[in-house]
Structures are given as structure tokens and as C-alpha cells.
Amino acid sequence: xxxxxxxxxxxxxxxxxxxxxxxxxxxxxxxxxxxxxxxxxxxxxxxxxxxxxxxxxxxxxxxxxxxxxxxxxxxxxxxxxxxxxxxxxxxxxxxxxxxxxxxxxxxxxxxxxxxxxxxxxxxxxxxxxxxxxxxxxxxxxxxxxxxxxxxxxxxxxxxxxxxxxxxxxxxxxxxxxxxxxxxxxxxxxxxxxxxxxxxxxxxxxxxxxxxxxxxxxxxxxxxxxxx
Amino acid sequence: xxxxxxxxxxxxxxxxxxxxxxxxxxxxxxxxxxxxxxxxxxxxxxxxxxxxxxxxxxxxxxxxxxxxxxxxxxxxxxxxxxxxxxxxxxxxxxxxxxxxxxxxxxxxxxxxxxxxxxxxxxxxxxxxxxxxxxxxxxxxxxxxxxxxxxxxxxxxxxxxxxxxxxxxxxxxxxxxxxxxxxxxxxxxxxxxxxxxxxxxxxxxxxxxxxxxxxxxxxxxxxxxxxxxxxxxxxxxxxxxxx
Numbered sequence: 001x002x003x004x005x006x007x008x009x010x011x012x013x014x015x016x017x018x019x020x021x022x023x024x025x026x027x028x029x030x031x032x033x034x035x036x037x038x039x040x041x042x043x044x045x046x047x048x049x050x051x052x053x054x055x056x057x058x059x060x061x062x063x064x065x066x067x068x069x070x071x072x073x074x075x076x077x078x079x080x081x082x083x084x085x086x087x088x089x090x091x092x093x094x095x096x097x098x099x100x101x102x103x104x105x106x107x108x109x110x111x112x113x114x115x116x117x118x119x120x121x122x123x124x125x126x127x128x129x130x131x132x133x134x135x136x137x138x139x140x141x142x143x144x145x146x147x148x149x150x151x152x153x154x155x156x157x158x159x160x161x162x163x164x165x166x167x168x169x170x171x172x173x174x175x176x177x178x179x180x181x182x183x184x185x186x187x188x189x190x191x192x193x194x195x196x197x198x199x200x201x202x203x204x205x206x207x208x209x210x211x212x213x214x215x216x217x218x219x220x221x222x223x224x225x226x227x
Numbered sequence: 228x229x230x231x232x233x234x235x236x237x238x239x240x241x242x243x244x245x246x247x248x249x250x251x252x253x254x255x256x257x258x259x260x261x262x263x264x265x266x267x268x269x270x271x272x273x274x275x276x277x278x279x280x281x282x283x284x285x286x287x288x289x290x291x292x293x294x295x296x297x298x299x300x301x302x303x304x305x306x307x308x309x310x311x312x313x314x315x316x317x318x319x320x321x322x323x324x325x326x327x328x329x330x331x332x333x334x335x336x337x338x339x340x341x342x343x344x345x346x347x348x349x350x351x352x353x354x355x356x357x358x359x360x361x362x363x364x365x366x367x368x369x370x371x372x373x374x375x376x377x378x379x380x381x382x383x384x385x386x387x388x389x390x391x392x393x394x395x396x397x398x399x400x401x402x403x404x405x406x407x408x409x410x411x412x413x414x415x416x417x418x419x420x421x422x423x424x425x426x427x428x429x430x431x432x433x434x435x436x437x438x439x440x441x442x443x444x445x446x447x448x449x450x451x452x453x454x455x456x457x458x459x460x461x462x463x464x465x466x467x468x469x
Contacts, residue, residue: 053387081230082230082239083230083239084230084231084236084239085231086231087239087240090240091240094244094247095247098247098250101251102250102254105254105255105258106258108258108262108265109258109261109262109265110261112262112265112266112268112269112284113284199388
């Protein structure tokens with residue numbers, strides 16, 4: 001005789017994640033070091049080369065990328081269950097492109113001087129792999145708020161690297177930081193020269209390479225085990 | 228409806244496109260006035276640069292109005308034209324393009340007359356072609372309509388470190404003191420010379436190393452656009468008996 005025991009389905013109430021729970025805070029912290037978009041995920045290198053000649057445009061670029069990634073993540077995550085599979089990438093592109101255009105227009109209206117320095121690069125944010133990369137890797141499979149935080153976190157990680165690289169390049173390439181002269185005049189009189197290589201793109205790659213080197217030697221989680 | 232059905236896919240795409248279009252249009256319309264104001268301020272800053280006055284965006288309009296004496300619109304015969312359009316609002320690109328269709332008699336040239344420290348200066352807007360896109364600038368002549376008082380240049384997309392150098396102080400300050408007329412009063416303009424101008428050459432400045440095409444663009448631009456103002460300058464000189 002078959003005994004059918006009817007068991008009431010066990011309902012596990014899904015715990016709502018607190019907005020700044022440990023798990024969500026990790027989304028903000030990890031991209032700064034362990035999963036840094038530039039040095040670990042190796043995304044967004046192109047703009048890291050182009051924009052980091054000076055600090056000020058780098059900071060604006062980093063903020064723009066952060067805003068674009070965060071809001072694109074948020075929007076795509078919100079509609080992730082109704083996006084038809086066949087047009088998934090196109091929908092992502094449209095959302096990102098629209099957010100980028102909005103950012104560009106706002107910059108032109110309120111910080112015109114800075115928007116001129118960024119001009120071409122703002123339009124290139126959509127080609128920044130970080131944005132599309134996080135959409136596919138995170139936003140398509142997670143809820144809106146964590147996706148938003150992931151965007152902020154990756155934007156911060158990207159910004160951190162941009163600030164470091166641009167500080168070095170501006171200091172050695174123009175003797176300034178944030179537009180203010182830092183290298184004193186008597187250095188130049190003694191024969192000190194601004195480093196011409198520092199303002200060329202290859203220097204950014206070299207500095208990023210050195211940062212990757214330093215990061216890997218200091219961060220145990222990134223050291224690959226001996227095979 | 229299944230989200231992957233053709234019908235839904237089509238519907239989704241259509242709705243998304245319509246929403247995005249509306250949002251972006253609203254943003255552009257709403258932000259338009261702020262952006263236009265910024266462009267206007269920038270133009271004032273560039274024109275003031277030509278008479279060696281540097282301003283912050285917030286002071287530009289005030290300082291411009293402080294120094295501006297007259298804003299003149301000229302036709303291609305050098306006659307003053309009064310009409311609906313103000314000198315500041317003239318689209319130089321459109322006016323210069325009229326030469327391509329042979330409508331030179333319809334061209335309008337703006338001229339900005341400034342008074343600084345009791346002296347008169349004439350600022351001429353110029354526009355030309357660089358390597359990758361347009362280049363433009365403002366060149367100010369002293370009251371003798373011959374000696375350059377100052378110049379400012381800018382570009383859209385010239386190569387950074389090369390052609391883009393035309394908008395730096397170093398390049399622009401070379402023009403101070405150069406003359407556009409030779410001893411006999413013929414118009415020779417100021418040339419940007421590859422390899423460097425001779426130190427005593429009052430009609431030449433050094434080109435940008437590695438930015439030859441942009442530099443040549445500046446030479447061409449100056450010759451062509453300053454040339455448009457010669458009829459007016461000559462008539463001014465005739466009337467003062469020079």
C-alpha cells in the first residue's frame with residue numbers, strides 16, 4: 001500500500017536583504033581591490049589611457065562612468081525578466097547609450113569647461129567594457145538595488161585607478177596636480193624637465209601594469225596557486 | 228504573452244524606443260538654454276583672449292560689455308550693413324561657405340571693435356580647416372589695422388600635442404607684434420612657417436612641430452579671412468587721409 005504522506009510545502013520566507021547589509025557592502029568594497037575592474041577584470045583600459053593625462057578630466061570621467069554603470073545596472077535589472085532574449089544586447093546598448101547622452105548633455109549644460117575636455121570620451125563610455133561587462137555579469141541576474149550598488153562599486157574601483165594613474169602622469173608630465181603647479185620653479189631652473197613620455201598613452205599602460213604587479217604581490221586572494 | 232515570442236519582442240522594442248526618444252528629447256529641450264548660454268560665454272572669452280584679456284566664465288559677459296566699443300557687420304565690399312542679424316550671432320561658417328556657391332555679394336563679416344586703455348583694437352573672427360576638422364580663432368589688430376595685438380585659436384579635433392597646440396598660449400603669443408601689411412602697404416598676412424620663422428620676420432611665426440597641416444591651415448585661414456576685411460580697412464584709411 002502506498003502511503004502518501006502529504007507534507008505541507010515548506011515555505012521558506014525569503015529574507016529581504018537590508019539595503020546596506022554585509023553582502024551589499026561587499027558589492028561596494030570588492031571592486032576597489034579584489035575585483036577591481038581595471039587591474040583584475042581588465043576592463044575599461046582604453047579610456048584609462050586616453051583620459052588620464054590630467055587629474056580633473058579623469059575624476060569627471062570616473063564619476064560619469066560610475067553614474068552610467070550604476071543607473072544602467074539599475075534599469076536593466078528592473079526589466080531583466082521581460083527583456084526578450086533575442087534583443088537582449090541591443091536593449092542593453094540602447095539603455096546605456098541613452099544614459100550616456102543624458103550625462104553628456106548635463107555636463108554641457110552645467111560644467112561646460114570640463115565637458116569640453118571630455119568631449120569625445122563621454123561618447124565613448126558606452127564602449128567602455130565595464131558598463132556592458134557588469135550588465136551581463138551582474139545586472140541580468142540580480143535585483144535592482146544590488147545591481148545599482150555593483151555599478152557604484154565598479155565605478156569607484158575604476159575611479160581609484162584613474163585617479164592614481166592621472167596623478168602620476170600629471171605630476172611628472174606637467175609638474176601639476178589638479179591644474180595647480182606643484183613642481184617648484186627652481187627645479188626647472190636647475191635643469192629639470194617635464195617628462196614627455198608621461199603625457200603619451202603608453203605611459204598609462206605602463207603604470208597600470210605596475211599597479212597590477214603591486215596589487216598581485218600584496219593581495220593574497222589574487223595570487224594564483226602553484227600548479 | 229511569452230517574452231520571447233516575436234510579437235512581444237516587437238512590442239517591447241517599440242515601447243522602449245518611444246520612451247527613450249521622449250526622455251532624451253525632453254532633456255535636450257530642457258537643457259538647451261543652459262548649453263547655448265555656455266557657448267555664448269565661451270565665444271566672448273575667446274574674443275576677449277584676442278585682446279589679451281583672460282576671464283572666468285562668470286565674468287565673461289560683464290568684461291566683454293565693458294571693453295566692446297562697436298560690433299560691426301560688413302559686406303564683401305567693406306560697407307557697413309545694418310539689419311536683423313547682430314555681429315555676435317553671425318555664423319561665420321555659413322558666411323564663408325557662401326563663397327563656395329559664388330554668393331560672395333551676400334556674405335556678411337562681423338568685426339568687433341574694442342577700446343582698451345584708451346586704444347582701439349579690431350578683432351576679426353577667422354575660420355578654416357585643420358587636419359581632422361575645423362579650426363577657428365580671433366585675431367586682433369591695433370588701430371593701425373596692420374599690427375597684430377593678439378590672437379586666440381581653437382580647433383575641434385586636431386591631434387593632442389601636435390595640431391592641438393594652436394590653442395596654447397605659447398603658439399598664440401608669437402603673433403603679437405607681427406604685421407599683416409608689407410612696407411608698400413600690400414596685404415601679406417601672417418604665415419605659420421614650418422621649421423621656424425626667422426627671428427626678425429614680422430610676417431611669420433613658427434609652425435607646430437609635427438602639426439604641419441594644422442599650421443598650414445592657420446596660414447590659409449588668416450590669409451583668406453583677414454583678406455575679407457581689407458576693403459573696409461582701406462576705406463577707413465582713405466577717410467582719415469592715411
